[in-house]
Each structure stands twice: as structure tokens, then as C-alpha cells.
Amino acid sequence: MRKLFAVLLALALPLAANETSVRSLQSGWASNATPVFDHGIHGEGQIIAVLDTGLDYDSCFFAEEDGSVPPINRTLDGMNVNLTRRKVVAYDFLDAGDDPANRAAWDNQGHGTHAAGAAVGDQKTPALHDFDDAIAAGAKLIVQDGGYGPDRCAGLPGLGCPLALGPVLEQAYRQGARIHSNSWGDRQNVSPAAPTPTANYSQSARDVDAFVDTHPDMLVVFNTGNFGTLAVPPPSTLSAPGCAKNTLQVGGTRGQGGVADDTLAIYTLPGPTRDGRIKPDVVGPAFVTAADSDNDPNTHNCNVSGQPGTSFAAPTIAGAAALVRQYYAEGWYPSGAKSAANARTPSAALLKATLIAAARPVPWKTVPNDVVAAAPVPSYEQGFGFPVLDDALFFAGDARKLFIADSANAAGLAAGETTTFRFDAHSGTPLKVVLVWTDPPGVVRAVSDSTPELVNDLDLRITAPGGAATLGNESLHPGAPDRLNNVEQAVINAPQTGTYTITVNAAKLGRGPRQGFALVVTGDMAFAPAPSRVRAVRARG
Ligand SMILES: [Ca+2]
Numbered sequence: 001m002r003k004l005f006a007v008l009l010a011l012a013l014p015l016a017a018n019e020t021s022v023r024s025l026q027s028g029w030a031s032n033a034t035p036v037f038d039h040g041i042h043g044e045g046q047i048i049a050v051l052d053t054g055l056d057y058d059s060c061f062f063a064e065e066d067g068s069v070p071p072i073n074r075t076l077d078g079m080n081v082n083l084t085r086r087k088v089v090a091y092d093f094l095d096a097g098d099d100p101a102n103r104a105a106w107d108n109q110g111h112g113t114h115a116a117g118a119a120v121g122d123q124k125t126p127a128l129h130d131f132d133d134a135i136a137a138g139a140k141l142i143v144q145d146g147g148y149g150p151d152r153c154a155g156l157p158g159l160g161c162p163l164a165l166g167p168v169l170e171q172a173y174r175q176g177a178r179i180h181s182n183s184w185g186d187r188q189n190v191s192p193a194a195p196t197p198t199a200n201y202s203q204s205a206r207d208v209d210a211f212v213d214t215h216p217d218m219l220v221v222f223n224t225g226n227f228g229t230l231a232v233p234p235p236s237t238l239s240a241p242g243c244a245k246n247t248l249q250v251g252g253t254r255g256q257g258g259v260a261d262d263t264l265a266i267y268t269l270p271g272p273t274r275d276g277r278i279k280p281d282v283v284g285p286a287f288v289t290a291a292d293s294d295n296d297p298n299t300h301n302c303n304v305s306g307q308p309g310t311s312f313a314a315p316t317i318a319g320a321a322a323l324v325r326q327y328y329a330e331g332w333y334p335s336g337a338k339s340a341a342n343a344r345t346p347s348a349a350l351l352k353a354t355l356i357a358a359a360r361p362v363p364w365k366t367v368p369n370d371v372v373a374a375a376p377v378p379s380y381e382q383g384f385g386f387p388v389l390d391d392a393l394f395f396a397g398d399a400r401k402l403f404i405a406d407s408a409n410a411a412g413l414a415a416g417e418t419t420t421f422r423f424d425a426h427s428g429t430p431l432k433v434v435l436v437w438t439d440p441p442g443v444v445r446a447v448s449d450s451t452p453e454l455v456n457d458l459d460l461r462i463t464a465p466g467g468a469a470t471l472g473n474e475s476l477h478p479g480a481p482d483r484l485n486n487v488e489q490a491v492i493n494a495p496q497t498g499t500y501t502i503t504v505n506a507a508k509l510g511r512g513p514r515q516g517f518a519l520v521v522t523g524d525m526a527f528a529p530a531p532s533r534v535r536a537v538r539a540r541g
């Protein structure tokens with residue numbers, strides 16, 4: 001099958017790239033609706049940290065009214081933070097070679113300003129969406145400036161390699177970030193002749209998994225990296241540490257100059273990981289028009305640029321995650337109306353599960369000189385698809401409902417235990433279930449070693465009214481449970497009217513005593529109030 005329309009459309013509308021993103025991420029690529037913005041959710045109360053080449057902080061997308069310099073930290077234990085600022089609440093210089101007195105040292109390259117612009121860039125007020133504003137214009141920003149120095153291990157930012165990520169993530173966490181966006185990784189941005197990334201479980205991948213294991217409310221987002229030439233990239237070429245287990249790794253839709261979110265970009269790097277896990281997790285817009293640097297923080301510039309690359313898909317999805325986080329933090333769940341009584345602190349696993357539950361399969365992909373049908377999801381091209389937030393977030397009056405469970409490890413499952421949820425479903429709306437858990441860190445292994453990295457193995461199962469079972473990610477291994485991933489999805493596209501039973505079973509715990517998890521269920525259903533449970537799982541506040 002071919003699809004030429006998207007290519008023509010892409011060439012016609014390149015300057016509207018971010019305007020397209022803020023709509024497609026809320027209501028889909030065929031819609032102009034902004035149902036999340038319409039409920040006053042633009043990222044307010046959320047802080048995203050962006051670890052990149054720095055920020056041109058006086059750009060109109062980030063600047064304070066008084067033009068003041070952001071609070072600067074020059075050591076990893078620095079806690080100079082000002083939460084009253086509208087945008088940049090802390091600026092952490094991580095590269096000892098950067099001197100804040102040197103104007104060019106703020107964003108040494110431009111990449112960081114564009115990434116931050118894709119996540120949280122905002123002219124004027126967040127309640128008003130201005131042209132080229134980000135999806136999370138209401139969110140605040142912590143800049144972690146890694147400088148810039150190209151190398152073959154971590155192309156962007158130029159922190160050098162290996163990089164001990166734990167203390168860097170810890171700094172952003174202590175300063176208040178609960179979403180951390182990264183557009184860099186092993187062997188990214190090397191020349192086409194150089195080796196591509198290898199989808200391996202590096203020390204830095206283990207660092208991320210260990211950090212989220214001990215800070216389970218920090219969502220760490222990474223891009224896949226890009227193929228350096230306009231050819232179909234080989235399998236298992238996405239980048240570490242983004243391919244760790246507890247990350248949300250983001251591939252890309254669109255292409256050079258395109259805005260078609262129903263079409264995968266040719267350069268987005270595919271999985272699976274070396275141990276066979278599904279990565280990326282989702283895809284996002286990988287051609288973004290947003291704030292751009294002029295390499296001088298004393299110019300009051302307001303320039304934008306359109307740039308291709310999964311580097312800009314990751315912060316865009318980090319912005320979408322900020323909207324999801326605000327939804328839970330403000331207590332929109334379960335009533336669909338804002339309620340302080342229902343406010344909760346979502347785990348990273350819950351944010352990831354919600355974004356995956358919101359994901360629509362992207363039907364097309366770009367190949368040299370053509371657009372062809374994409375593989376069905378979950379796939380190693382696009383993971384679970386492109387998040388459309390209104391598909392998961394329930395607002396009062398919506399036909400499609402939302403049910404969640406979010407349990408910390410202490411309230412989770414012991415080995416062999418099963419939790420059961422029952423739902424009375426109506427036909428006509430797909431029933432989708434996503435299970436995500438923050439898995440203990442794995443073992444650093446060489447590229448040639450495909451030993452599974454999964455430590456704790458939970459299994460998802462849906463049983464239909466007639467008794468037919470659907471297992472997590474079953475299309476990848478028909479009739480068998482998933483033994484590799486800490487993300488499992490099951491979808492009933494045409495449910496019957498009747499009672500569906502969802503179970504989560506702890507098939508194996510490599511590290512106990514218990515494993516928590518997040519479960520997200522969407523569909524036209526009602527929670528059946530008398531579930532039979534081996535052990536109840538409490539929703540955590
Ligand atoms: Ca810098």
C-alpha cells in the first residue's frame with residue numbers, strides 16, 4: 001500500500017510543525033481539537049528537566065519579564081532554585097569548561113534550546129497558546145547544561161563518556177523535576193560511515209534503571225537517535241541509555257520538513273534491544289518548529305526554526321507527559337473533573353502506562369522515495385504508537401472511561417501472587433489494558449550477549465466473558481506470556497457486552513519481596529465492585 005497524500009501535505013505545511021503537534025497529541029492527526037488544553041491543562045505545576053547543550057535563556061519562549069538571569073548551579077549538589085520564575089527555575093552548568101560569563105557558553109550548540117522549546121517553550125501566558133508554543137507551555141524548566149563536544153559515545157550533549165547519570169538525575173530530582181528529558185545517547189549523531197548505536201544495555205542504561213528504581217516517581221524520557229542517511233536503518237540500532245527498561249524511549253513521526261503524525265520518519269532508529277525488548281516505547285513528532293538559540297543570552301530574540309530528528313520528539317513527548325502528570329496531580333481522576341480531594345502523585349510507571357494506553361498505531365512509514373504500511377503494534381519501529389492524550393484521559397461526559405491502579409513495591413505482588421480486576425464492558429469501544437512496572441536494574445552486558453535483562457516478571461491477562469484469554473504483547477509470541485518486557489499491553493478491539501476479568505500475576509521475582517505496578521484500563525466499562533482478589537492492591541496517593 002502506498003500513501004502519497006501525506007508526503008504532499010508534509011511539503012506544504014512545514015512551518016506549522018508545532019501547531020500540528022499540540023493538536024495531534026491531544027486529539028489525533030485528523031483532528032484540530034485541543035480537549036486537554038480546553039480543560040485548562042497546559043503543564044501547570046510541573047517541572048521538566050532537559051539535559052542537553054544548554055539554553056539561550058533570554059529567548060522570548062523562556063525569558064522572565066525583567067530579563068533576569070536564571071539561578072545558576074555549578075556543582076551537582078547545587079540547590080539554587082527559584083520556583084517563582086515563570087520558566088527557568090534552575091540552570092545547572094555540568095561542563096566545567098562552560099563559564100556563565102561567556103555568552104556563547106550558555107547554549108554552545110543550539111540543540112538544547114530547541115529541545116527545551118519543544119517541551120515547554122511559551123510566549124506570553126500559558127493559558128493562551130501562541131504560535132510555536134510547546135505542548136506543555138505551562139510547565140517550568142530545569143536546564144542541565146552538558147556543554148557540547150562531539151564524541152563517539154555520547155554525541156549530544158558533550159558530557160564525554162562514560163557518564164555517571166545517577167548524580168545528574170538526582171540533582172534534577174532534588175531541584176523539583178519529576179520528568180527528565182534526554183535527546184542524546186551512545187553513538188548518536190555520528191557520521192553516516194561510523195557505526196550506528198547498538199541497542200545494548202550499557203552502564204548508563206543500568207544507571208537510569210537503578211535511579212528510577214529508587215525514585216519511582218521520576219519519568220526519564222529519551223529519544224532513539226537518528227539514522228545518518230536516508231535509508232531504512234537496520235534492526236537493533238536504537239541508542240543506549242534510552243533503551244533501558246525504566247525509560248520512556250521515543251522514536252519519531254514525520255520527516256524532513258513534514259508534519260504527518262500518521263507516518264513514521266525514515267530516520268527513527270528501531271529496536272528491539274539486544275535482549276529482545278520492545279523499544280522504542282512510543283513515537284512523537286520528529287520535525288518540530290520551536291524556539292531557537294541565537295548563541296547570545298543578551299539579545300531578547302524570538303526566533304524559531306524547524307528541525308528534524310527524534311531529538312525533538314523526546315522533549316515533545318516529555319511535554320505531553322507533563323500534561324498527564326498534571327491531570328493526576330490535580331485530581332481529575334476518577335471523576336473527570338478537577339478535584340483537590342482526588343489529587344495524587346503518579347508514579348513514572350503510571351505516566352508511562354497512560355501514554356502507552358493513549359497511543360494509536362501509526363499506520364504508515366517512510367522508506368526511500370515512498371510511504372508504505374507500517375508493521376502492526378507493538379512493533380520495533382514504533383513501540384505502541386503515537387500518544388493521543390484524549391484517548392486515555394477521562395473527562396466528565398466522555399464515553400471512553402479510565403481505570404488505574406498505581407502501587408508502590410511495598411504494596412505490590414509477592415512471587416506467585418495474582419491480583420484480579422473485573423469490568424462490566426459495553427460493546428462498541430475497544431478495551432485496552434496496559435501494565436508497566438519499574439523493574440530492578442539489570443546486568444551490563446556486551447553487545448553480543450542477549451541474556452534477558454528483565455528481573456521481575458509480571459504477566460497480564462484478559463479473560464473475555466466466554467473464557468477466551470488474551471495475554472500481554474501476545475502478537476509477538478502467540479499463546480505464550482511475555483518473558484522479556486516490563487511493559488505489557490492487551491487490546492480487545494471489539495469487546496462483547498459482559499464481564500471481562502483482568503489479572504496481573506507475579507510469575508517470577510528475581511528481587512523481592514514485592515513488585516509494584518501501574519495498570520491503565522480504557523474502554524466503555526464500569527468497575528465491577530466485588531472482584532475476587534487473592535490480594536488487594538491499593539491505589540497509592
Ligand atoms: Ca553551555
Ligand SMILES: [Ca+2]
Pocket residue numbers: 122123124125126127128129130133137
Ligand atoms: Ca503562550
Ligand SMILES: [Ca+2]
Pocket residue numbers: 056057058059293294295296297298299300301
Ligand atoms: Ca538570545
Ligand SMILES: [Ca+2]
Pocket residue numbers: 457458459460481482483484485488507
Ligand atoms: Ca511477563
